[in-house]
Amino acid sequence: MRVIAGSARGRTLVAPRGPATRPTSDLVRGVIFSMLAARGATLDRVLDLFSGSGALAIEALSRGADQAVLIDRDRAACAIATTNLEKTGFADRARVICAALPGALARLPEEEFDVIFLDPPYDLGGIDDLLALIGGSRLVSQETTIVYEHGRRTMPPASCGPLARDVTRVHGQTAVSIYDESGNDRRLE
Numbered sequence: 001m002r003v004i005a006g007s008a009r010g011r012t013l014v015a016p017r018g019p020a021t022r023p024t025s026d027l028v029r030g031v032i033f034s035m036l037a038a039r040g041a042t043l044d045r046v047l048d049l050f051s052g053s054g055a056l057a058i059e060a061l062s063r064g065a066d067q068a069v070l071i072d073r074d075r076a077a078c079a080i081a082t083t084n085l086e087k088t089g090f091a092d093r094a095r096v097i098c099a100a101l102p103g104a105l106a107r108l109p110e111e112e113f114d115v116i117f118l119d120p121p122y123d124l125g126g127i128d129d130l131l132a133l134i135g136g137s138r139l140v141s142q143e144t145t146i147v148y149e150h151g152r153r154t155m156p157p158a159s160c161g162p163l164a165r166d167v168t169r170v171h172g173q174t175a176v177s178i179y180d181e182s183g184n185d186r187r188l189e
Contacts, residue, residue: 004033016080056117102130146163
């Protein structure tokens with residue numbers, strides 16, 4: 001696993017071992033960032049939920065994000081994310097919170113994020129409720145883009161708070177759904 005673009009391009013990342021974490025592949029990460037670039041998404045402040053190795057947040061930082069917050073409940077994953085941030089030189093622009101969701105959301109600043117990555121275990125229950133909670137929180141504005149990575153057989157909800165699902169792309173066993181304001185525009189057409 002490596003950083004695929006930006007200032008840390010080519011740097012190798014360590015991935016947590018074991019069944020608790022499924023790192024986002026380089027291919028899927030490339031697809032995610034191509035989708036974000038195509039819609040002109042801002043990457044200034046990113047939130048990486050179920051962050052695992054931190055690869056999504058690190059990719060955003062490498063591509064110019066100012067700040068990133070990474071949240072995972074697994075202590076080993078948090079330690080690896082911290083190591084990866086140090087290896088890539090982004091530790092000073094990121095914060096790792098090792099806590100379970102949704103409780104960890106209360107530890108976040110009273111600010112909105114530009115992009116929120118959500119990459120839970122594919123078989124984890126309650127994700128629709130978590131998406132609704134995030135969508136209705138102070139973390140989301142009309143300019144926020146939510147990227148939800150899920151199993152290809154999972155039907156993602158049509159909306160996430162004020163944001164509607166705009167597109168879902170499938171790559172092998174993985175699907176990526178994007179929620180943003182343009183999804184609302186399409187719903188009105």
